Amino acid sequence: MKTLGKWLFLGLIVLSVPARAALDIVITEGIDAARPIAVIPFVWQGEGPAPQQISDVVMSDLTRSGTFKSLDELSLPQRNINSVSQFVAKDWSKVGAEAVVMGSIKPFGSDQYLVTFDLVDLVKGQMQSHSGAESSSEYLIDSRETVISLAQFRQYGHRISDIVYEKLTGVRGAFLTRIAYVVVKHGEASPYHLMISDYDGYNEQMLLRSPEPLMSPSWSPDGRKLAYVSFENKRSEIFIQDIYTQSRAKITSFDGINGSPVFSPNGKKLALTLSKDGQPEVYVVDIDTKALKRVTNHYAIDTEASWFPDGKSLIFTSERGGRPQIYKVSLASGKVQRMTFEGEWNLGGSISPDGRSMVFVNRTKGKFNIARMDLETRFMQVLTSTRLDESPSVAPNGSMVIYGTTYQGKQVLAAVSTDGRFKARLPAVQGEIKSPSWSPFL
Numbered sequence: 001m002k003t004l005g006k007w008l009f010l011g012l013i014v015l016s017v018p019a020r021a022a023l024d025i026v027i028t029e030g031i032d033a034a035r036p037i038a039v040i041p042f043v044w045q046g047e048g049p050a051p052q053q054i055s056d057v058v059m060s061d062l063t064r065s066g067t068f069k070s071l072d073e074l075s076l077p078q079r080n081i082n083s084v085s086q087f088v089a090k091d092w093s094k095v096g097a098e099a100v101v102m103g104s105i106k107p108f109g110s111d112q113y114l115v116t117f118d119l120v121d122l123v124k125g126q127m128q129s130h131s132g133a134e135s136s137s138e139y140l141i142d143s144r145e146t147v148i149s150l151a152q153f154r155q156y157g158h159r160i161s162d163i164v165y166e167k168l169t170g171v172r173g174a175f176l177t178r179i180a181y182v183v184v185k186h187g188e189a190s191p192y193h194l195m196i197s198d199y200d201g202y203n204e205q206m207l208l209r210s211p212e213p214l215m216s217p218s219w220s221p222d223g224r225k226l227a228y229v230s231f232e233n234k235r236s237e238i239f240i241q242d243i244y245t246q247s248r249a250k251i252t253s254f255d256g257i258n259g260s261p262v263f264s265p266n267g268k269k270l271a272l273t274l275s276k277d278g279q280p281e282v283y284v285v286d287i288d289t290k291a292l293k294r295v296t297n298h299y300a301i302d303t304e305a306s307w308f309p310d311g312k313s314l315i316f317t318s319e320r321g322g323r324p325q326i327y328k329v330s331l332a333s334g335k336v337q338r339m340t341f342e343g344e345w346n347l348g349g350s351i352s353p354d355g356r357s358m359v360f361v362n363r364t365k366g367k368f369n370i371a372r373m374d375l376e377t378r379f380m381q382v383l384t385s386t387r388l389d390e391s392p393s394v395a396p397n398g399s400m401v402i403y404g405t406t407y408q409g410k411q412v413l414a415a416v417s418t419d420g421r422f423k424a425r426l427p428a429v430q431g432e433i434k435s436p437s438w439s440p441f442l
Helices: 054-064 122-131 150-169
Strands: 026-029 035-039 068-070 099-107 113-121 140-148 178-184 192-198 205-210 214-219 225-230 237-242 248-252 258-263 269-274 281-286 292-294 302-307 313-318 325-330 336-338 345-351 357-364 367-374 380-382 387-394 400-407 410-417 423-426 432-438
Touching: 035 054, 035 150, 054 068, 054 099, 054 150, 099 122, 099 150, 113 122, 113 150, 140 150, 178 214, 192 214, 192 225, 205 225, 214 258, 214 432, 225 258, 237 258, 237 269, 248 269, 258 302, 269 302, 281 313, 302 345, 313 345, 325 345, 345 387, 357 380, 357 387, 367 400, 387 432, 400 423, 400 432
Parallel strands: 035 068, 035 099, 281 302, 367 387, 410 432
Antiparallel strands: 026 423, 099 113, 113 140, 178 192, 178 432, 192 205, 214 225, 225 237, 237 248, 258 269, 269 281, 281 292, 302 313, 313 325, 325 336, 345 357, 357 367, 367 380, 387 400, 400 410, 410 423
């Protein structure tokens, strides 16, 4: 259970609903330094109005990534083209962007639509137009066409965004991902809701409603299941729930604390916190056999374990040095190594997908903020300037961190790029929200 209070076990939970996006993403910092890109509205090649505009999703995704800044549509020299064959490079000579996304949508049978898009290298096009060359196919970075249903419009928009992001940055896009979180709707008989949605807050789904707290959702590596803590039976218990079938299984229900479940990289085990033998300690449980292995054994509180990508080691939060700090433990040898030293407290750590850095909560001068540390150089950078930040979760491509914070007296989610430059706030439409968990690639 990632918390701040007594820094571990009893953080409560909160969030909201809608038919539109459940979370309103409000960019608060960093867009001015982003790389300009042009997204032309996809040309509708059918009768009547277009059912949806996929390019709106692409534009929002790229802007919310913090890496790109979409140019104003009205400033674009060509606004009704759908392929590179219609692209006139000299018309774009004064447009300060590195690429252009364009495409078309046309009916293709009952509830079927053919979507095409081209990603055009604007820099190369401008260079060739100055040299007199005019072979538009040479500007093409990528081109695809796919038949989709109306229900798949947003999903395919995210897919296009993933392709564009990877082609231009070399890093896999994370727009076709989801987030899990807990919402509290105060005043309801069952105020605690375990929710999932697309990363941008759309397609929200409730997995569980409870009169007692729910906390610490964690995704399985295949993106199909969530592990979480529930107090619905008047005690802490750990469950795993299939998000598609809704079936769930109770994993632990020992006396005392059952908390902080995190799937192993192969999905076969959970690291968790149990106090069944006295002090809270880190354990690993085999999901199929329920066999337990005690990992830590110390008189201090040990909790909030998280896996290294190779599955051979864990990091965890411990008070064994007098104050909460993050430690590493080898599962084979049991050897423990302290990882953090800067600031007053460091807790709630997780390792980036590439294994090169660690994201965690740092307390300095009484302020809780999200920080990132390079594991090779041990350089620590504080990423956020909000207050009471907690529960950081890293995107599967390592580019962004989603976390819980407080805004205008309410608990909300926020996001920050791992270089600290781009920041956004994700307040719920209703209620309060925390305990975010970013899914793996889907």
